[in-house]
Amino acid sequence: MGKAVVFVIDRFSEPVHIQRLVAGVKRPKSIKMLYSLLADLSNVIPGTSVFFYKRRINEPQSERGFVGEFVAISDPYECVEDIFTDTGIIYGKCPYCGVLYADKFDDQKNIVCDNCREPLRGHLLPLRVSLNVKRLYERYLDDNHAYIDITDKGRLNTLIFRKIYGPGRERGVAPILPEEAEKIRRLLQRMESSRANDKIKYIPQQKPFTCSNRTEFQVFIEQIFSNINKKSGEVLYEFMLEFYITYHLGRLHRDLKTNLDDIFRPISDIEWFGNQILFGIGGDKSDLLILYKDGKRRYRADVVELKKGAISEEDVGQAYKYLYWIGQLVTSNIYPNIGDVFRIRPIVVGKQLKRGFSFHPKVMNVDIPYPRKNIRVISDPPEVWSYVVDKSENTIYFERIF
Numbered sequence: 562m563g564k565a566v567v568f569v570i571d572r573f574s575e576p577v578h579i580q581r582l583v584a585g586v587k588r589p590k591s592i593k594m595l596y597s598l599l600a601d602l603s604n605v606i607p608g609t610s611v612f613f614y615k616r617r618i619n620e621p622q623s624e625r626g627f628v629g630e631f632v633a634i635s636d637p638y639e640c641v642e643d644i645f646t647d648t649g650i651i652y653g654k655c656p657y658c659g660v661l662y663a664d665k666f667d668d669q670k671n672i673v674c675d676n677c678r679e680p681l682r683g684h685l686l687p688l689r690v691s692l693n694v695k696r697l698y699e700r701y702l703d704d705n706h707a708y709i710d711i712t713d714k715g716r717l718n719t720l721i722f723r724k725i726y727g728p729g730r731e732r733g734v735a736p737i738l739p740e741e742a743e744k745i746r747r748l749l750q751r752m753e754s755s756r757a758n759d760k761i762k763y764i765p766q767q768k769p770f771t772c773s774n775r776t777e778f779q780v781f782i783e784q785i786f787s788n789i790n791k792k793s794g795e796v797l798y799e800f801m802l803e804f805y806i807t808y809h810l811g812r813l814h815r816d817l818k819t820n821l822d823d824i825f826r827p828i829s830d831i832e833w834f835g836n837q838i839l840f841g842i843g844g845d846k847s848d849l850l851i852l853y854k855d856g857k858r859r860y861r862a863d864v865v866e867l868k869k870g871a872i873s874e875e876d877v878g879q880a881y882k883y884l885y886w887i888g889q890l891v892t893s894n895i896y897p898n899i900g901d902v903f904r905i906r907p908i909v910v911g912k913q914l915k916r917g918f919s920f921h922p923k924v925m926n927v928d929i930p931y932p933r934k935n936i937r938v939i940s941d942p943p944e945v946w947s948y949v950v951d952k953s954e955n956t957i958y959f960e961r962i963f
C-alpha cells in the first residue's frame with residue numbers, strides 16, 4: 562500500500578525525532594479525543610512512509626516545514642519512557658506528577674504540564690511509532706514551496722485545507738494521498754539540489770528507539786467493549802468506531818476476527834485508506850476514504866460516513882453532494898494515469914436505520930474536464946451497514962441493512 566503520513570513536530574521535539582528515529586504525538590486528556598487520535602495513528606502500519614512537519618514557534622520560514630523521509634518499522638504503541646539526546650527530550654509521562662496527557666505552552670511560550678503546571682524541557686509524547694530512515698533529504702521544505710509554488714505539478718489537497726483553517730484543524734498525525742507524498746518527495750529533492758532553505762542540523766543514530774515496556778493498541782480496542790451502552794448496543798463515541806475500522810483496515814491480512822472485507826471489497830484492490838479527509842474550504846470531510854486500484858489504475862473511491870446511532874436519509878444523501886469534489890481530490894494529481902470512468906461508492910456505517918427511513922438511490926454522474934480528456938465520475942448505489950458488537954469475542958462485525 563502507498564501509505565504515507567505527516568507527523569507535526571516543533572523545535573523542542575525535532576532533535577529527538579530525527580536522532581532517535583521515533584515519531585510521537587500528545588495523548589489528549591479526554592477519552593473522546595484520545596480515540597480520535599488513535600484513529601489517526603492507526604493509519605500507520607509497518608512500511609508506511611513518514612514525513613515530519615516542523616511547525617512554527619519563532620523560527621524563520623527557512624528553518625521549518627517538511628522533513629523527510631522515514632519509514633515506520635512498528636505499529637503505533639504507547640510508551641511512558643523518556644527519550645533523551647544531547648539537545649532534546651521527549652517525555653513519556655510528567656516527571657513531577659506522572660500524567661501522560663498533553664503538555665501546553667504558558668504565556669511565555671514555555672512548556673508546562675497541564676496538570677501540575679511544572680515547567681518541562683520538552684513535550685509529553687507517549688503515543689509513538691519507531692522509524693528507520695528511508696532517504697533523509699538535507700533541507701527543509703517550506704510552506705511557500707509546498708503550497709503555493711505552481712512550477713511543481715499537483716497540490717497538497719488534503720493538507721491545504723488544514724493550513725487555511727489553522728490551529729483547530731491541525732492534527733498530530735495526518736494521512737496523505739500517495740500522490741501528495743510524491744509531491745513532497747519531489748520538492749524535498751528540489752530544496753536539496755537548489756540549496757533553498759536551511760540544512761537540517763540533526764543526524765539519525767544507528768538504531769531506532771525501541772520501548773522496553775510498550776502498550777499495544779489492542780488494549781485500546783478492548784476498552785471500546787467495556788464502554789458499550791447496554792441498552793442500545795452503541796459505542797460510547799463515534800471515534801471509537803472510527804478507530805476500530807481504521808485500525809483493522811490496515812491489518813486485514815493479519816488473523817483478525819472481523820468481516821470488514823465484506824464492506825471494503827475486494828480488499829486485494831485497496832490502494833490506500835485514510836480517516837478524516839478534508840476536501841473543502843468549509844471543512845467538508847469524509848470520515849473514511851478508501852481508494853481502489855486495478856493493477857495500475859485507480860478506479861474507485863469509497864466515501865464513508867460513520868454514525869454511532871441511527872442513520873437518516875440525509876446521512877446517505879450527503880455523499881452525493883460531494884461527488885464533484887471527491888472526484889477531483891482523488892483524480893487530479895494522478896491524471897492522466899486514470900481510466901475514463903471513475904466510480905464513487907457512498908457507504909454509511911451506523912447502528913440502525915432511522916424509523917421510517919426511505920431512500921431512493923439514483924445514479925449520478927459528473928464530468929471533470931481535464932486538458933486531454935474528460936473523466937466521468939459516477940456514483941454507485943449507496944450501501945448502509947450496521948455495526949454489531951460481540952462482547953464475548955471483543956469484535957465488531959458488520960451487516961448490510963440497505
Ligand SMILES: [Zn+2]
Binds near residue numbers: 657678
Ligand atoms: Zn505534571
